[in-house]
Amino acid sequence: MYFQETVGLEGHLIDSDILKRAFDSIVANKGEFEVEDFRIGRTNQEPSRIRISVKAGSQEDLDAILALLQELGASASLKDCSFEPAPKDSLLPDNFYSTTNYDTSIRVKGAWHDVQNLRMDSVIVWDGSKAACRKLAMVKKNDSVVVGHDGIRVKPLERSRDFSVFDFMSNSITAEANKEILIRQIAKEIKSIKSRGGKIAVVAGPAVIHSSADASLKRMIENGFVDALLTGNAFAVHDMEKSLFGTSLGVCQASGSVVQGGHRNHLRAINAINKCGSIENAVKTGVLKSGVMHACVKNNVKFVLAGSIRDDGPLADVITDSIEAQKKYIDALEGIELVIMAASTLHSIATGNLLKASVKTICVDINEAVPIKLSNRGSKQAIGIVTDVAFFFRALADALLYAKRV
């Protein structure tokens, strides 16, 4: 005895690996398939279409397969999606649907609605007219939460055939490539995004300051290439310690030697800024005269400083509650098309968790582990570069600003 259903798929089925993943899903779940009809796109542009008959030994196995095929865009189910109310604030009905980071639609009374603010490992809430993505902590009592698998359609990211650097370098992480070429191609992509009014975010860790990458990042900010800066307490403190006292963690940034009593400068910087009330006030009152944070204030670049248990101080601008900080990150990432993540494991992974799969990401770290971790999250638009951030930002700023040298 067996259970059977026929499903259809359409799109760039081969280029985008959809067909391969469909076959894998069927076989991995102990199913069998037969191809009833297949029309491959005859040219680069034309989409392909397939109709597959799927067989499995139990209704359960078949349902598991159909759920996976549906996530690949298969048009099997024509039911509406189901809702249940959240029993409490921050609590979900048992059978909640957990999102991926791919574009998703839900079917309500026969009509398909795109889910807004999509990100992974969240739930979908329907307010009677719109579907939106919510993190668990942001769900309110009685919100209509999508449950089960009916009436949900996920659109896998299709790989374009006009090879950008994000297509051919995606998920290849190597320390040995010619990174200058790669960085010039990233510069081209950034310019193209900015020229059509798109937005760029930078996520940066404190090593950006220690390693002297800050000068280049500042040039990028002053020339309009950065729309948002997402980081934490340490980055901002190191930057302002350097501006105020010329040291970074007590090491003189001109001579490289340890300054007597210099380790105190870290706390001194925090105290000096907090005395002004905020970074913005420190700039306005002339206390803070240079550096990356100063450039952000002067150039109206939105910055968010998320607190962590590792922090000294912290600065008055730091959002110490992690749920609140996530909300501010989400706001700042609204409309961002490309994110540069540099030398920060914590904030880079936090940001990766909040992005749709279609947002391009560049993860730069001297250590393979971070780009590997981020690329394991399934984005097709992620480039990992194993290099020194000082090198990366200098080469990137040069490529963005001296077109001729490129």
Next chain:
Amino acid sequence: MYFQETVGLEGHLIDSDILKRAFDSIVANKGEFEVEDFRIGRTNQEPSRIRISVKAGSQEDLDAILALLQELGASASLKDCSFEPAPKDSLLPDNFYSTTNYDTSIRVKGAWHDVQNLRMDSVIVWDGSKAACRKLAMVKKNDSVVVGHDGIRVKPLERSRDFSVFDFMSNSITAEANKEILIRQIAKEIKSIKSRGGKIAVVAGPAVIHSSADASLKRMIENGFVDALLTGNAFAVHDMEKSLFGTSLGVCQASGSVVQGGHRNHLRAINAINKCGSIENAVKTGVLKSGVMHACVKNNVKFVLAGSIRDDGPLADVITDSIEAQKKYIDALEGIELVIMAASTLHSIATGNLLKASVKTICVDINEAVPIKLSNRGSKQAIGIVTDVAFFFRALADALLYAKRV
């Protein structure tokens, strides 16, 4: 013209590098010295004594040198220490003294008082009878904060001459050593601490769960070798996902294969526990029946879950405010003599920031970068082990529990 002062030093001046660092400090700050008197300890036990005359070209240079010598324990200054009131909550007087992580005393009306709860990059507050260490965020308006350098004595960590594993392995980080031997010596140290009633803390990252080190950690908890567990949301969720659904990030922990719909289990676990109200309730009501968190509840091991911006959920037990989480970490570390930090950069560095230099630490990570970062913080009692946490915990639990096999 020159400026001169004579200071005395006493202790294991050579073994503990104090004399070398004193000479370095003088020369590095453009001073000169003459040894007026030196009595070296004639045996292993006897302390050494030296009197040095220090010269410098300006009063400023001399003061800088004296401040450094004082931090090494030099008995130059016989003035009382000075205080200024904090102008506001979380704000310091300009000339505040910033602490190291070495034992420190202050002189008030001619008497020396030990500073309680010492940790680095903090300030000292005097309440009229006792001196205590405070993080900036915990300073209240009008607290009497120590300022300047007078009347402060810092006692560098002396290296004992009865070589423990912490003496001869300190700050050597290598992936190639025979780690089984090293782990057996650590086990001996842990047993010795526990046998005299001392306390042990474990800081652990989520890889402890993924990598199957959890079984061994659980055995250590059940046998009384762990007094506090400091971690974050992810560790607890992964552990409980494994207990509740048999998966970790959706990967079946029996077969290693990806479970259909398994990525949802992460959120499901959070929701299931939060439905109970807390981890403790989940244990009491029989919802949670196994795993590390279960073992903590059953064995009265204090655990603290610090929130971060990277978190899903979070669990109801997670402290989302980072200042609040620091306070709970500080409480949990009270009286701890040895900390095992395993596969967690964020929580390990957070904990390192909160420890006195005399607390022994073992940092285990598969990546050299983390032990290097922690050893750069100046503890003399830190061992870095580059290995797989699964291997580390299994070998450690075996060495602790099967004395015969050792």
Next chain:
Amino acid sequence: MYFQETVGLEGHLIDSDILKRAFDSIVANKGEFEVEDFRIGRTNQEPSRIRISVKAGSQEDLDAILALLQELGASASLKDCSFEPAPKDSLLPDNFYSTTNYDTSIRVKGAWHDVQNLRMDSVIVWDGSKAACRKLAMVKKNDSVVVGHDGIRVKPLERSRDFSVFDFMSNSITAEANKEILIRQIAKEIKSIKSRGGKIAVVAGPAVIHSSADASLKRMIENGFVDALLTGNAFAVHDMEKSLFGTSLGVCQASGSVVQGGHRNHLRAINAINKCGSIENAVKTGVLKSGVMHACVKNNVKFVLAGSIRDDGPLADVITDSIEAQKKYIDALEGIELVIMAASTLHSIATGNLLKASVKTICVDINEAVPIKLSNRGSKQAIGIVTDVAFFFRALADALLYAKRV
């Protein structure tokens, strides 16, 4: 004006990525294609067939595309392949064909001949009746070397549909997985290879000895799970230093402490063995009584020690000439189906260079960089495991020998 040709492809075109790579090759080289006919395999077992018409703007572009399609197995060219004589020993005709590591055949007088001893970056030599693969250094004057691209057929590795661990873990390198599960699955694969008479090689670096993985490797050898051991001078010396003097690089392997004068034991071990003339003689005369090298001699496991400029000594058994050592490695790898590469960059990459794509490889290292480097070489049968070799070998030996515990 355009240039056009029609080609056919057959096989598991979708599962094995052949079709995707064909389309990529065409588009990347500025060509266009039209699908004339496509029959997808209707079941898991049935192969697929496609006929594509390829267009390009110049004959050159078209030729470039056809060469790439041919390497994917396309049946365009029906010409015989061409030869030219090698002008000298170790010198090639200009237009030589450079091999991949996939199964390759050449067409001579209308008949297809499989190329023997295939490995990448080599050339094909025809002796009048057989085609064989040769490294440049092994080419002799007047050898008939294959030139150009005609009459060469390359068979890409097809992914089987009966998912072994090598299919679903291939090229995923992560430090955070549950490695115990993975190692158990590898053990199953090894047992299955051995049970049908297949052969296993181990490539090992000196860290295998330092880290105490040697005891487990020895158990594997004694139980018949290793057919060849490929390594260098250092591994053998460390192993025998441990057997003879109980130290490894002068560190006592029982207590972990540095032995007085112990660094001399390294040279002493070399001298003691060389006095016997060879490792085999050292075993026969009773000088060497334990350890991995001893186990190899006792169990007739072929071992090859390749010299390097880094060596002390070296041992009399070491082949100091690198060309000669390559030849011995090639001989030892004859018929090997699976290679474990552990903690050795040099010898692992050397071995990787000599293997056909169909040989399964497992690369174990504590550092991501080595598995990444090896996986970049294009094998579909390569698993990278980031862990401690001591953990890996103990878990593997346990899984191989205690079936019940698995």
Next chain:
Amino acid sequence: MYFQETVGLEGHLIDSDILKRAFDSIVANKGEFEVEDFRIGRTNQEPSRIRISVKAGSQEDLDAILALLQELGASASLKDCSFEPAPKDSLLPDNFYSTTNYDTSIRVKGAWHDVQNLRMDSVIVWDGSKAACRKLAMVKKNDSVVVGHDGIRVKPLERSRDFSVFDFMSNSITAEANKEILIRQIAKEIKSIKSRGGKIAVVAGPAVIHSSADASLKRMIENGFVDALLTGNAFAVHDMEKSLFGTSLGVCQASGSVVQGGHRNHLRAINAINKCGSIENAVKTGVLKSGVMHACVKNNVKFVLAGSIRDDGPLADVITDSIEAQKKYIDALEGIELVIMAASTLHSIATGNLLKASVKTICVDINEAVPIKLSNRGSKQAIGIVTDVAFFFRALADALLYAKRV
């Protein structure tokens, strides 16, 4: 009952850690000591003197302690050293003395002779008038080899008190420092060595070419900052592949994209150069017109290419025998004062093995593991820099050539 002896030590006993290591050696070997007399240098320049009485429970323990103290320069023994003849080529008398990498003298008929060509893990051979250091493989039958511990004096490296970058950065390996400052200080050191006629060697791996560091290395060669280049086959082939065909491992170095058939260029480059007979001939005949190897020939920079089992080809210039290659490396390192080791584990460690402790080394790698390995070898003059070699060489060449920018 106990055994006792009195020894004297002299020098910068505290700054150079000699005294601390002496005390450690005594205690670690179960001895006790009493200080009979100690005169500390009263100023920066004056040496210190100590006389210690050492006690131990057995003559064996006492001898072990005395041997260690002697290696620290203690003047206990006044016997001549002993010799035994080598029984065969490459074979040592059993009781041979194994060298350290510190300056060493031997006492023959009451006179002290410095050992020439010192390097570690070798033996000392006396030819009747001079003492020289030999690798085991270079010992000939009947050579007079130093045995036992009598009459050998080792001079530990003294740390100078005029802080160069090699003093304060030694053995600190961190990825987070401001490397631009550090590199400028290294440039200063290199200029100072060159200005007094000293010599510099570069050890480089293939990543120097891939990563585009080659342009900067070439500028350094053309401006006389490099006296010797020690590398292997791959570096030279990649460099010349780039010169001849514009690709590196088949990747176009202008566009970053994979060139059709490009992987063949690697072998093509080898074949093209070998056709000329040597790299020098390829330059002379105009076949090779640019790149690092071309610059070496044009600027008379000695280069040595050591073969390894990993090599393709190899080039005709490669020395395939590892003993022969060691000899050539030793010759090329004659008189070298500073070595830059960049992105090459194999050749860097090989070179490290051949250097006296007083030769300054800078080890640059993107991975902490290599600098850690090298710093574990005991040199006091070793700086480890964790960065991208492309960044390192560009910043270094800029600092060397544009004095103004520095």
